[in-house]
Amino acid sequence: MSRCTAPSKGHRTASGRASCPACSSRYSSYGSRSYSPNPYSSSPASSTKSNNRSGNSSRPRWSNSNSSVSYTSAQLLSLTPIRETVERKAEVMPDLRDVFLCHAWDERQGVAKELHDLLVDAGVKVWFSEKDLGLGVPMMRAIDKGLANSRIGIVLVTPALLKRLPNEGVADKELSALLAGNQLIPIVHDTSYEALRNVSPLLASRSGLDTNEDTLKTVVIKISELVSV
Secondary structure, eight states, X not given: OOOOOHHHHOXXXXXXXXXXXXXXXXXXXXXXXXXXOOTTSOOHHHHHHHHHHTTOOXXXXXXXXXXXXXXXXXXXXXXXXXXXXXXHHHHHOTTSEEEEEEOOGGGTTTHXXXXXXXXXXXXXXXXXXXXXXXXXXXXXXXXXXXXXXXXXXXXXXXXXXXXXXXXXXXXXXXXXXXXXXXXXXXXXXXXXXXXXXXXXXXXXXXXXXETTTSOHHHHHXXXXXXXXX
């Protein structure tokens, strides 16, 4: 039987215990336990969940795996119900246009046209007043038809729109119809949600996309992914 050498050599160090013929086997077992992984350390999966909760970018289920854009958790939260509306309408009414573009009349030859052109280039079918509002056609009738024949609406929130909203004009009627269902995405451009909240708290409650966070081209990619079925 092996005799412990501690009385003569001591076991003050790990090497001393390892060289002892009586204690080396017990040390080996102890050593293996002491170097086992910490059961309370964060796993990669738990770290990923933590990052998602903190607002890091993610990819929604409707986005292509090779997509060049990512989404914040806030965008996923606001866009997911819109996507469900798109899918539901596409199933029962496949011939609808993708989006109805609501904007201030002042922007029809400016950023609204730029947004429209980028969307069309991305393959999105858009109702746009400058293109679809024919001469001699009653405006409200054309707008009603455009709303009824589009799956969702996007409203371009600019300083010009903020000035017009309190007057309850055509844009206000469009927004009321879109807000009645879960089918409206605000796109804030050259202003802020805080400024929008001061004019229309209801519209500001529908978070969407913001060109202070994404370029206009990135916003268009996200819209095109959202409506693609």
